[in-house]
Amino acid sequence: MSEVSLSQIARHFLFLGSTTLGGGVVAHVRERVVERLGWMDDEEFLVALEISQTLPGLNAVNLSIVVGEKLRGSTGAALASVCMVLPGALILSVLGALTVHHADDPHLRLALGGVAASACGLLLTTTLRVGEKQLRSRQLVLVILTVLATSVWKVPLPLLLATLGPLSVWLARPRA
């Protein structure tokens, strides 16, 4: 495969950043990068996805970095991730400015209340779907402990990750 140009990376990641609405970024990236453009094969993409999901940070941004890095090194990584985030950031700036300037409008308050309640329902279903495996196995104990620690006992996140994190990884350790 001939080298992918930086402008191609920019174009395709700007497209992805402006069209992936309502989650499902991973599927969109895969469709474009693997199926349409052939920049990666399935196995390479799986590796990229696994790295992105294991490390901290936003999955979509991490995935852009791994794909961009493979294509054009650090420059490609920086370009791909910036292009993934930029369109949404611009649109959010406009939305944010509008809501700040009309913050007292009762109609806007009502609509935003509905948006927030709906977003909450969305996050609930997303969580149950992503966590289906964990919620149906012995790991449920760890899920419940995390909820209690966070919402009831108000344990700071760094402390939680430093204690429950290693324990949970140890429980999932590779067995010979």
Add this chain to the structure above:
Amino acid sequence: MHPLLSIVGVFGGLSLLAVGGGAAVLPQMQREMLAHGWVDRAQFAELYSLGQLAPGPNMTMVLLLGYHAAGVAGGVTALLAFLTPSSLLTLLVCKLWRRAAQSRWRLAVQQGLAPLTIGLMLSGVWAIARTAVRTPVQWMLALLVAGLVAKTRINPALLVLGGGLLALVLGP
């Protein structure tokens, strides 16, 4: 401390704590926003939900949290601080450790952190719901959207937008 430095500290820290994706840091993010007095609970829920209406990663909404804390410079700073540390880490791992993906310990890390991520996301739902789901109409909308997302393939962003319009029509 200069407000922009506080923003760098808060969002830079959250960046490296975002195990399994951005939604995992919602509870801690809300806590820190309230502690700094940058937004109140209701504003936090509202800004989070605005993030669902824009394309790209939802958590780009940290831009708006930073804006409320310190204007335009605050917004840009928050977004960069939230994305840079985790991105540099990913780039580094990519370069140094391509075999990481095949390592059995990588799998253990991913599988081990998964229940924590799910627990943190559930706590995130609770953190948002405490202020965003209170009136009967809001309860109805939250459950309706949760059900539709589970049972249909309608784009969730459209459902969230529709929820806003429905709330407008139904009134308080």
